[in-house]
Amino acid sequence: xxxxxxxxxxxxxxxxxxxxxxxxxxxxxxxxxxxxxxxxxxxxxxxxxxxxxxxxxxxxxxxxxxxxxxxxxxxxxxxxxxxxxxxxxxxxxxxxxxxxxxxxxxxxxxxxxxxxxxxxxxxxxxxxxxxxxxxxxxxxxxxxxxxxxxxxxxxxxxxxxxxxxxxxxxxxxxxxxxxxxxxxxxxxxxxxxxxxxxxxxxxxxxxxxxxxxxxxxxxxxxxxxxxxxxxxxxxxxxxxxxxxxxxxxxxxxxxxxxxxxxxxxxxxxxxxxxxxxxxxxxxxxxxxxxxxxxxxxxxxx
Amino acid sequence: xxxxxxxxxxxxxxxxxxxxxxxxxxxxxxxxxxxxxxxxxxxxxxxxxxxxxxxxxxxxxxxxxxxxxxxxxxxxxxxxxxxxxxxxxxxxxxxxxxxxxxxxxxxxxxxxxxxxxxxxxxxxxxxxxxxxxxxxxxxxxxxxxxxxxxxxxxxxxxxxxxxxxxxxxxxxxxxxxxxxxxxxxxxxxxxxxxxxxxxxxxxxxxxxxxxxxxxxxxxxxxxxxxxxxxxxxxxxxxxxxxxxxxxx
Numbered sequence: 296x297x298x299x300x301x302x303x304x305x306x307x308x309x310x311x312x313x314x315x316x317x318x319x320x321x322x323x324x325x326x327x328x329x330x331x332x333x334x335x336x337x338x339x340x341x342x343x344x345x346x347x348x349x350x351x352x353x354x355x356x357x358x359x360x361x362x363x364x365x366x367x368x369x370x371x372x373x374x375x376x377x378x379x380x381x382x383x384x385x386x387x388x389x390x391x392x393x394x395x396x397x398x399x400x401x402x403x404x405x406x407x408x409x410x411x412x413x414x415x416x417x418x419x420x421x422x423x424x425x426x427x428x429x430x431x432x433x434x435x436x437x438x439x440x441x442x443x444x445x446x447x448x449x450x451x452x453x454x455x456x457x458x459x460x461x462x463x464x465x466x467x468x469x470x471x472x473x474x475x476x477x478x479x480x481x482x483x484x485x486x487x488x489x490x491x492x493x494x495x496x497x498x499x500x501x502x503x504x505x506x507x508x509x510x511x512x513x514x515x516x517x518x519x520x521x522x523x524x525x526x527x528x529x530x531x532x533x534x535x536x537x538x539x540x541x542x543x544x545x546x547x548x549x550x551x552x553x554x555x556x557x558x559x560x561x562x563x564x565x566x567x568x569x570x571x572x573x574x575x576x577x578x579x580x581x582x583x584x585x586x587x588x589x590x591x592x593x594x595x596x
Numbered sequence: 597x598x599x600x601x602x603x604x605x606x607x608x609x610x611x612x613x614x615x616x617x618x619x620x621x622x623x624x625x626x627x628x629x630x631x632x633x634x635x636x637x638x639x640x641x642x643x644x645x646x647x648x649x650x651x652x653x654x655x656x657x658x659x660x661x662x663x664x665x666x667x668x669x670x671x672x673x674x675x676x677x678x679x680x681x682x683x684x685x686x687x688x689x690x691x692x693x694x695x696x697x698x699x700x701x702x703x704x705x706x707x708x709x710x711x712x713x714x715x716x717x718x719x720x721x722x723x724x725x726x727x728x729x730x731x732x733x734x735x736x737x738x739x740x741x742x743x744x745x746x747x748x749x750x751x752x753x754x755x756x757x758x759x760x761x762x763x764x765x766x767x768x769x770x771x772x773x774x775x776x777x778x779x780x781x782x783x784x785x786x787x788x789x790x791x792x793x794x795x796x797x798x799x800x801x802x803x804x805x806x807x808x809x810x811x812x813x814x815x816x817x818x819x820x821x822x823x824x825x826x827x828x829x830x831x832x833x834x835x836x837x838x839x840x841x842x843x844x
Binding site for chain 2: 441444445447448449450451452453455456458459460462463464465466467468469470471474477481523
């Protein structure tokens, strides 16, 4: 039971990351390949402040979020004027730097030895995990509400315009760089917050948690679910992480002689689903693009 | 309302594309800018709106006696001053419907903030009635849907600029890609607004009939230099223009 709650809590964290990536990439067109960097910085930040400095969890979380916001703002200033591929490389490099610093700065992070134990902010005996899960549920729910609200707002309309044609949006008097910078900083800071909230879940942190695989998992989930749809992120994580990682890998009833095949079989299914989605629904399962955009008219009539 | 240009130069890889010593646009209600292909007309328009950075020189935008140096401004700041350009090639937001695209243009940037996300009422009635007005003037195949054909996209591009209520509108080949009847409708609307002193207009166009019939003043650009300026009658009669452009 405890394992199930842990798994579902982690699923919620991934959902949150995918939701934030939906705002960054699906709405603004910023290809952030450094998700694990922001998330990992948040996680280690809270752990270091909490364990090494003895700060209370909530205070550590707030300070960490501020630090991530400053980092994201600085990074955004440097890269958000650049082309997509450059942003992709820069954010990927950023996350690699975070991981490397966690390994090398042993005085702060204990390097590969690992850092722990991070206690839950509130401890109510056996119910602690469930309460914490509820808290995460509340946060992911409010993320979803905020995203719905953003989609209906004037700012949301502007983000879609920037994604489609940034130069044209600027020529209509929109400060596209500032819009991107503000939203990139905010969403990256929230990725850091999700990292901070993951620290007590994992309790004991090692650098091998900060692998690019985290970024890729979030990206695959978002592309699978539908990067431009409000609920694409949730659905994508539910399928990849929920269905395959939790259901198939842990709870599928298989006889012991075949059990060894399950992880490979899971990856096989994972890949097959991704290929099928990309072939039949290139914009994701929840694809709300207009059909006509797939066959653009010839330029001049 | 005037744009003043001095010593404006643009070169690509040391190859000069445009060299204007001194020029003024917007002294008349409707002005034309003509010249052969490669004369630098579109480059000049890009320079005026700061979409293309100049190699050297200065551009001032005079609004009611107050001069703004456009050289130091970014694209969106120029647009906010009221200097707006329609596009020669088709540009658009493919995920925004016709109405949303016009709403985007009409919405003030002060409302597109994070705090604005919490506004209950995201629909502004003034904007809606203005958009209804424009959509009633032109027939889109589905005015509540998306711009489908190239012509509709081009028309939408021009309407987006008009919704911005520019002080000065630069039109880069408005007839290219537009059916004739729509072109006439657009031009009637633009001329009406210019005559009502709502905006000044500068048109780049190869359709000379359009230039002769609507413009009060014409600039002739060739090989990056302003060779001749004057009223349509004078430009028509000018030998240099005839030789260089009209192939007489």
